[in-house]
Amino acid sequence: MSPKTLYDKIWDAHVAHEADDGTTLLYIDRHLVHEVTSPQAFEGLRLASRKVHAPDKTIAVPDHNVPTTEGRDVFIENEESRIQVEALDTNAREFGLHYYPVTDIRQGIVHIVGPEQGWTLPGMTVVCGDSHTATHGAFGALAHGIGTSEVEHVLATQTLIQTKSKNMKVEITGKLAPGVTAKDITLAVIGKIGTAGGTGYVIEYCGEAIRDLSMEGRMTVCNMAIEGGARAGLIAPDETTFDYVKGRPHAPKGAQWEAALTWWKTLKSDDDAHWDKVVTLKGEDIAPVVTWGTSPEDVLPITASVPAPEDFTGGKVDAARRSLEYMGLKPGTPLSEVAIDTVFIGSCTNGRIEDLRAAAAILKGRKIKEGIRAMVVPGSGLVRAQAEEEGLADIFTEAGFEWRLAGCSMCLAMNPDQLAPGERCAATSNRNFEGRQGRGGRTHLLSPAMAAAAAVTGHLTDVRELM
Amino acid sequence: MEKFTTITGVAAPMPMINVDTDMIIPKQFLKTIKRTGLGVNLFDEMRYDDDGNEIPDFVLNKPQYRNAEILIAGENFGCGSSREHAPWAIKDFGIRCVIAPSFADIFYNNCFKNGILPIALPQEQVDALMNDAGKGENARITVDLEAQTVTTSDGESFPFEVDAFKKHCLLEGLDDIALTLEKQASIQSYESRIAVERPWV
Numbered sequence: 001m002s003p004k005t006l007y008d009k010i011w012d013a014h015v016a017h018e019a020d021d022g023t024t025l026l027y028i029d030r031h032l033v034h035e036v037t038s039p040q041a042f043e044g045l046r047l048a049s050r051k052v053h054a055p056d057k058t059i060a061v062p063d064h065n066v067p068t069t070e071g072r073d074v075f076i077e078n079e080e081s082r083i084q085v086e087a088l089d090t091n092a093r094e095f096g097l098h099y100y101p102v103t104d105i106r107q108g109i110v111h112i113v114g115p116e117q118g119w120t121l122p123g124m125t126v127v128c129g130d131s132h133t134a135t136h137g138a139f140g141a142l143a144h145g146i147g148t149s150e151v152e153h154v155l156a157t158q159t160l161i162q163t164k165s166k167n168m169k170v171e172i173t174g175k176l177a178p179g180v181t182a183k184d185i186t187l188a189v190i191g192k193i194g195t196a197g198g199t200g201y202v203i204e205y206c207g208e209a210i211r212d213l214s215m216e217g218r219m220t221v222c223n224m225a226i227e228g229g230a231r232a233g234l235i236a237p238d239e240t241t242f243d244y245v246k247g248r249p250h251a252p253k254g255a256q257w258e259a260a261l262t263w264w265k266t267l268k269s270d271d272d273a274h275w276d277k278v279v280t281l282k283g284e285d286i287a288p289v290v291t292w293g294t295s296p297e298d299v300l301p302i303t304a305s306v307p308a309p310e311d312f313t314g315g316k317v318d319a320a321r322r323s324l325e326y327m328g329l330k331p332g333t334p335l336s337e338v339a340i341d342t343v344f345i346g347s348c349t350n351g352r353i354e355d356l357r358a359a360a361a362i363l364k365g366r367k368i369k370e371g372i373r374a375m376v377v378p379g380s381g382l383v384r385a386q387a388e389e390e391g392l393a394d395i396f397t398e399a400g401f402e403w404r405l406a407g408c409s410m411c412l413a414m415n416p417d418q419l420a421p422g423e424r425c426a427a428t429s430n431r432n433f434e435g436r437q438g439r440g441g442r443t444h445l446l447s448p449a450m451a452a453a454a455a456v457t458g459h460l461t462d463v464r465e466l467m
Numbered sequence: 468m469e470k471f472t473t474i475t476g477v478a479a480p481m482p483m484i485n486v487d488t489d490m491i492i493p494k495q496f497l498k499t500i501k502r503t504g505l506g507v508n509l510f511d512e513m514r515y516d517d518d519g520n521e522i523p524d525f526v527l528n529k530p531q532y533r534n535a536e537i538l539i540a541g542e543n544f545g546c547g548s549s550r551e552h553a554p555w556a557i558k559d560f561g562i563r564c565v566i567a568p569s570f571a572d573i574f575y576n577n578c579f580k581n582g583i584l585p586i587a588l589p590q591e592q593v594d595a596l597m598n599d600a601g602k603g604e605n606a607r608i609t610v611d612l613e614a615q616t617v618t619t620s621d622g623e624s625f626p627f628e629v630d631a632f633k634k635h636c637l638l639e640g641l642d643d644i645a646l647t648l649e650k651q652a653s654i655q656s657y658e659s660r661i662a663v664e665r666p667w668v
Contacts (some may be wrong), residue, residue, distance in 0.1 A: 027658075196546070
């Protein structure tokens with residue numbers, strides 16, 4: 001048998017039908033559904049008198065536009081948001097899906113709820129009408145975002161029509177320096193390959209620095225594979241993965257656990273597997289980073305200065321000029337002198353317990369700079385409860401942060417949590433696009449620890465100075 | 468789905484790179500539960516000022532491009548979120564074909580589900596089409612899916628690649644769920660096998 005990558009192995013295990021031209025029906029093990037990209041899909045099913053093929057493999061949770069303030073379980077003020085959340089409620093109940101409404105403590109961002117509840121397991125195929133489905137790749141699951149038509153296709157058939165991507169290996173060798181986190185790894189990779197660098201590929205992240213990461217960190221890395229343009233990001237499952245999965249509500253138990261484990265241990269790329277592209281970064285070369293522009297590839301170490309358009313070539317010259325104008329930044333300004341108004345800690349990229357611990361470690365015994373609006377939005381109700389139990393919530397509120405309920409919140413600002421025009425935000429989320437956090441809002445992407453440091457000083461800050 | 472065979476129409480030039488889905492259709496318009504009506508909000512934040520007035524310099528606000536059916540764009544068009552609202556908005560505006568050096572993966576797939584043809588061409592050819600589109604409404608570009616060619620107003624023709632299955636679905640306007648359901652037996656046999664091999668799934 002020819003050697004295979006992890007992606008090849010998961011792909012092969014899910015081919016339900018292959019046509020002569022290579023067009024494949026790939027079977028989907030888990031389908032996650034949220035309120036924004038699913039209403040039209042359910043409507044399509046109804047119009048065609050179709051059923052959900054596998055309701056048992058379909059998990060629904062509202063997250064994108066739910067408010068993160070108290071009272072949302074009683075009434076959502078924004079009418080359009082309310083209609084979408086109500087539509088999900090109706091669809092989940094009518095089609096018999098697994099469902100976590102806002103009244104359930106397990107509710108949260110779909111990509112945090114899935115792993116937390118043990119829905120996401122190694123070797124699975126996982127899809128959702130959301131590009132950050134890549135997150136689940138941290139378990140060695142083939143996971144990617146789909147559009148609403150494909151949501152409808154999966155609901156109706158539990159399969160997707162797919163053509164295979166190419167294989168790309170991203171290796172992070174050695175150890176990370178203190179103050180450098182999974183977020184810095186994933187941003188550094190995007191900075192190196194560009195936002196289209198992964199187009200047409202599935203990325204497998206490997207190397208010592210990846211192996212050393214917790215599951216939370218690995219989810220952060222895979223989450224942003226999409227910002228590198230890749231179909232999906234993967235990390236081969238190992239003991240760290242198995243320890244995380246074991247005992248979760250929907251993880252296999254007893255004899256099934258043993259059988260699953262036996263298969264999961266085969267889920268790694270063969271030594272002589274073929275890679276269409278290989279990228280290597282040294283862990284020790286990665287610094288705490290921030291973005292300066294309006295593309296996630298606009299990444300620089302916090303010790304650097306704002307670049308000039310002339311530093312680039314091709315279409316990037318005009319893009320950089322436009323970005324700098326939008327961001328209100330002058331070339332040559334040290335990034336550590338850029339003052340901010342808002343700090344957002346949360347999102348499917350960095351809304352897990354480890355992220356909150358990292359931010360709280362910087363905030364302990366400190367206050368945020370006067371005039372800064374800072375909020376923490378835990379990724380799920382369970383993350384929130386755990387953070388309260390560990391005393392993290394007290395650290396955040398004593399420092400001056402708002403302590404919110406779970407949801408996507410200011411990552412995409414579909415709920416009331418938004419930036420005003422010209423406001424500048426240090427955000428642990430994943431996109432710094434124009435208008436992403438509110439029309440005219442300016443976003444700098446960074447790690448939770450870096451976000452906490454910025455909240456304390458009022459400007460982008462090298463977290464290592466506060467450690 | 469609406470068929471796509473051949474179109475001859477005005478092409479709008481938009482040379483920016485990395486046009487993301489937040490630009491194509493900002494999130495405040497994702498709250499709809501319908502697929503239609505988004506054309507008026509296509510490129511909303513570039514197209515209208517804070518008071519909702521049209522920004523005259525924006526390409527689709529210029530008289531010669533208001534009825535554009537083709538968009539010529541920079542590399543990595545459609546990057547960002549999986550929102551199908553992006554192709555819905557493009558289609559609703561009246562654009563049936565987007566030509567760029569490269570596309571983001573999910574956006575590219577979403578186009579085919581909505582009767583829109585995304586065409587990736589080498590940068591030099593996109594540059595030539597961008598120049599042609601810059602001539603305004605008299606420069607009408609022809610896209611022929613059957614022949615897989617794009618032809619400029621001067622008669623210069625470029626061949627393009629497209630997946631055979633996607634081409635077939637677009638030419639015939641096929642509903643791919645119905646096509647997949649024809650393979651129901653394969654899906655059920657896969658499920659029976661996996662129920663034994665990986666019962667925990």
